[in-house]
Amino acid sequence: MKKMTVALAGNPNSGKSSIFNMLTGAHQHVGNYPGVTVEKVEGVCRYGDYEFTFVDLPGTYSLTAYSVEELVARNFIINDRPDVVVDVVDASNIERHLYLATQLIELDVPLVLAFNMSDIAEQRGLRFDIEQLSMLLGAPIVPTVGNKAKGKEALLEAICDIAEGCGERHPHMVHYGSEIEDEMAKLERIIEEKASATAAKYGSRWLALKLIEEDADIAERVASPDVLAATKASVEHLREIFSDEPEIVIADRRYGFISGACQETIESTVESRHSASDMIDAVITNRILGLPIFLALMYFVFFLTFKIGRYPMGWLEYFFQWAGSGIGGLWPAGSESAIKLLLVDGIIGGVGGVIVFLPNILLLFSVIALLEDSGYMARAAFIMDRIMHKIGLHGKSFIPMLIGFGCSVPAIMATRILENRRSRLTTIMVIPLFSCGARLTIYMLIIPAFFADNVVLHAGILTVRTQALMLWVIYLIGIVLAVACAKVLRLTVFKGETTPFVMELPPYRMPTTKSIFVHMWQRGWLYLRKAGTIILAISIILWVAMNFPRASADSLAGLDAEAARQAQLKHSVVGRLGQAIEPAIRPLGFDWKIGTALIGATAAKEVFVSQLGIIYAVGSTEDGTRNLRKQLQAAYSPLTAFCVMLFCLIATPCVATVAMTRQETNSWGWAAFQFFGLTALAYVAALLVFQIGSLLGG
Numbered sequence: 219m220k221k222m223t224v225a226l227a228g229n230p231n232s233g234k235s236s237i238f239n240m241l242t243g244a245h246q247h248v249g250n251y252p253g254v255t256v257e258k259v260e261g262v263c264r265y266g267d268y269e270f271t272f273v274d275l276p277g278t279y280s281l282t283a284y285s286v287e288e289l290v291a292r293n294f295i296i297n298d299r300p301d302v303v304v305d306v307v308d309a310s311n312i313e314r315h316l317y318l319a320t321q322l323i324e325l326d327v328p329l330v331l332a333f334n335m336s337d338i339a340e341q342r343g344l345r346f347d348i349e350q351l352s353m354l355l356g357a358p359i360v361p362t363v364g365n366k367a368k369g370k371e372a373l374l375e376a377i378c379d380i381a382e383g384c385g386e387r388h389p390h391m392v393h394y395g396s397e398i399e400d401e402m403a404k405l406e407r408i409i410e411e412k413a414s415a416t417a418a419k420y421g422s423r424w425l426a427l428k429l430i431e432e433d434a435d436i437a438e439r440v441a442s443p444d445v446l447a448a449t450k451a452s453v454e455h456l457r458e459i460f461s462d463e464p465e466i467v468i469a470d471r472r473y474g475f476i477s478g479a480c481q482e483t484i485e486s487t488v489e490s491r492h493s494a495s496d497m498i499d500a501v502i503t504n505r506i507l508g509l510p511i512f513l514a515l516m517y518f519v520f521f522l523t524f525k526i527g528r529y530p531m532g533w534l535e536y537f538f539q540w541a542g543s544g545i546g547g548l549w550p551a552g553s554e555s556a557i558k559l560l561l562v563d564g565i566i567g568g569v570g571g572v573i574v575f576l577p578n579i580l581l582l583f584s585v586i587a588l589l590e591d592s593g594y595m596a597r598a599a600f601i602m603d604r605i606m607h608k609i610g611l612h613g614k615s616f617i618p619m620l621i622g623f624g625c626s627v628p629a630i631m632a633t634r635i636l637e638n639r640r641s642r643l644t645t646i647m648v649i650p651l652f653s654c655g656a657r658l659t660i661y662m663l664i665i666p667a668f669f670a671d672n673v674v675l676h677a678g679i680l681t682v683r684t685q686a687l688m689l690w691v692i693y694l695i696g697i698v699l700a701v702a703c704a705k706v707l708r709l710t711v712f713k714g715e716t717t718p719f720v721m722e723l724p725p726y727r728m729p730t731t732k733s734i735f736v737h738m739w740q741r742g743w744l745y746l747r748k749a750g751t752i753i754l755a756i757s758i759i760l761w762v763a764m765n766f767p768r769a770s771a772d773s774l775a776g777l778d779a780e781a782a783r784q785a786q787l788k789h790s791v792v793g794r795l796g797q798a799i800e801p802a803i804r805p806l807g808f809d810w811k812i813g814t815a816l817i818g819a820t821a822a823k824e825v826f827v828s829q830l831g832i833i834y835a836v837g838s839t840e841d842g843t844r845n846l847r848k849q850l851q852a853a854y855s856p857l858t859a860f861c862v863m864l865f866c867l868i869a870t871p872c873v874a875t876v877a878m879t880r881q882e883t884n885s886w887g888w889a890a891f892q893f894f895g896l897t898a899l900a901y902v903a904a905l906l907v908f909q910i911g912s913l914l915g916g
C-alpha cells in the first residue's frame with residue numbers, strides 16, 4: 219500500500235469541506251461563509267493500492283502572506299510538500315476562483331483541479347471545453363458536485379495519475395510581461411548564487427516573483443542582504459515604470475491570463491441576464507430594507523425556538539421527573555440518605571435541568587444552519603459591512619461574531635481570517651457579547667417564568683409576542699454593546715487604519731437536509747457531551763459544597779423542613795461564598811443564591827441553571843423546570859430577572875473562552891483584560907438598569 223498526502227486548497231465556499239467529506243466520509247462542518255474551516259483537518263481514504271491522507275486546508279483567495287489562513291495553507295504546501303494538491307474551484311464562478319490556481323501553478327506542485335458546483339454551472343448554462351482549458355492551465359480538470367458526492371471516482375483516478383507522474387503535466391507559466399520578467403530573471407541569478415539552499419528548496423523563479431511582490435515571509439526566508447538589496451532596486455524600478463505597486467501589476471497579469479483562458483474555453487448557452495440570485499440580492503441587501511429584513515429574520519428564528527421547542531421540552535421534563543421519582547423510590551419514603559439526595563437532586567436535577575433545553579438548542583442551530591447553507595449569512599455579513607466600517611472593523615469581522623452566537627470558542631478561532639492584528643484583537647475582545655448557545659439555557663429558564671406570552675403587536679400576518687421579543691431584545695443588547703465596545707476599543711487601545719475589503723457573495727443554494735442534520739447533530743452532541751462531563755462534574759462538586767459542612771442539629775431544631783434546608787444551605791461552603799459576595803451584588807437586586815449560581819456559571823454558563831435547580835429543588839418532589847420557575851417567580855421581581863439575564867449576557871466569559879483568548883492572542887494580559895473588562899461592564903449595566911428600574915417602580 220502506497221501512502222500519499224493530498225492537500226485540498228480552494229477559496230472559501232468553493233465546497234472544499236464537502237469534497238473532503240465526500241472523499242473521506244468525515245463530517246466536517248460545511249457552511250456557506252468564509253472562515254468555517256480555520257485549522258487544517260485530516261482524513262484518510264483508501265483507493266486501489268493507495269492510502270491517501272487528505273488535508274483540508276483553510277479556504278483562501280490567494281497565497282500571499284497577508285493573513286494567517288493564507289500562510290497556514292501556503293506553508294503546508296511549500297514545507298510539507300504534499301504529493302498532490304487538489305484545488306477545489308467553484309465552476310459557476312470560475313474567473314475569481316482560478317486566481318488561486320494560477321498561484322499553485324506557479325508553485326509547480328502536482329496539481330489537480332476539481333471543478334466543483336458543476337451542477338450550478340450547468341444550470342447557468344456554462345459549457346466548458348475541459349480538454350482545452352486543462353491544456354492551458356497544465357493540470358487535469360475533474361467536474362464534481364461536492365454535496366451530492368458526484369465525481370469521486372474520477373477525482374481519485376486523476377489524483378492517482380498525477381501522483382504516478384503519468385497524468386498530463388506541462389505547467390504553463392503566466393507571462394508577466396517583459397519588464398517584470400527581466401527583473402525576475404536578474405533576481406533569479408542572484409538568488410541562485412547567494413541563497414542556493416533556499417533556491418533549491420522553493421525554486422528561484424517563484425522566490426523572485428514573491429520578492430517582487432514584496433512578500434515579507436519570503437524575504438525573511440531568503441535573508442541574504444545581496445538578494446534583498448537587489449529586490450529593493452527591482453521593485454523601485456518597476457514602481458517607476460508602472461507608477462503602481464508591482465504587486466498589483468502582477469495580480470492584473472494573472473487575472474488577464476485567466477480571463478484569456480476562460481474566453482477561449484467557456485461558452486455560455488444562455489444570454490447573460492440577471493440571475494435569480496441577483497434579483498433576490500437586490501431586495502435582501504438593499505440599503506434600506508437589508509437591516510430590517512435581517513432583524514425580522516432573527517426575530518423569527520427566536521420565535522421558532524420557543525414555539526416549537528416547547529413540546530419536546532415538556533416530554534424531556536416529564537422523563538426526568540419520572541426518572542427522579544423512580545430512583546428516589548428505591549429508598550424508603552422520607553429517607554434523607556446522602557446518596558439518594560446526590561442522585562436525585564444533585565445529578566438528575568443538575569444535569570437534567572440542562573438537558574431539557576436540548577430541543578431549543580437543536581432548533582436554533584438547525585435554523586441558523588439553514589440560513590448559513592442557503593447563503594443568507596454571507597448577505598448578513600455584507601449588510602453589516604457598512605455598519606462595521608463605521609466602527610472601524612470589516613464586514614469580515616461579522617463572521618466570527620455570527621459564529622459567536624453558537625459558541626465563543628470557535629468564534630475566537632475564526633478571527634484568524636482577519637488580516638489586521640488590531641481588528642483581530644478588537645473582534646476577539648467583543649465576541650463574548652454575542653450571546654452563545656449556553657446562555658440561551660438561562661434565558662429559556664427565566665423568560666417564561668417572569669414574562670407572560672402576551673401579543674405585543676399584531677399587524678397582518680406578523681404577530682409579535684412578549685417572550686420571543688424578550689429574547690430578541692437580549693440578543694440585540696449584546697450586539698449593540700459589542701458594536702459600542704468595538705468602537706471604543708478602536709478609538710483607544712487599538713487605534714489604527716482598517717484595510718479595505720470586498721465581500722464575496724456566494725450564490726444562493728438550496729440547503730440539503732443532510733447538511734442541516736449534520737450541523738444539528740454536531741451542536742447537539744457537543745451540548746450533550748458537555749452536560750455529561752463538565753456539567754455533571756460541576757453539579758456533583760457544587761452539590762457537595764452546598765451540603766457540607768453540615769449545620770449542627772441544635773441550630774436546625776424547631777425549624778420546618780423548608781427553613782431547615784435554607785439554614786443548611788447558608789451554613790455550607792457555597793452559601794458562605796454567596797453571602798461573601800452578596801454585599802457587592804445587592805445593588806443589582808441579586809441575593810446570595812443568585813451569587814452562588816453566578817460563581818458556578820464561570821465554569822460553564824449552563825451551570826447557572828443547574829445550580830439554581832439544585833438550590834431550589836432540594837427536597838421537592840414536583841417536576842423540575844416548571845417548579846423551579848414557580849419558585850423563582852415567587853422569590854424575585856421581573857426587574858431582577860431581567861438584570862440576571864443582562865448580567866449573564868455580558869459578564870465573565872466562561873473558562874474555555876478565556877483559555878481560547880489567551881491562546882489566540884498569546885497573552886494572559888488580553889485574556890485578563892477581556893475577563894475583567896466584561897465583568898465590570900456587566901456590573902455597571904445591571905446596576906444602572908436595576909437602580910433606574912427601581913426608581914421607575916419596576
Ligand code: GDP
Pocket residue numbers: 228229230231232233234235236237247248249250251252254255277334335336337338362363364365366591592727729730733
Ligand atoms: P468550503 O468553505 O470550501 O469548505 O465549502 P463547503 O464545503 O462548506 O461548502 C459550501 C456550501 O456549498 C455548502 O452549503 C455545501 O453544501 C455547498 N456545496 C458544496 N459543493 C457543492 C456542489 O457541488 N453543488 C452545490 N449545488 N452545492 C455545493
Ligand code: MG
Pocket residue numbers: 234235236247248249254255277
Ligand atoms: Mg470548509
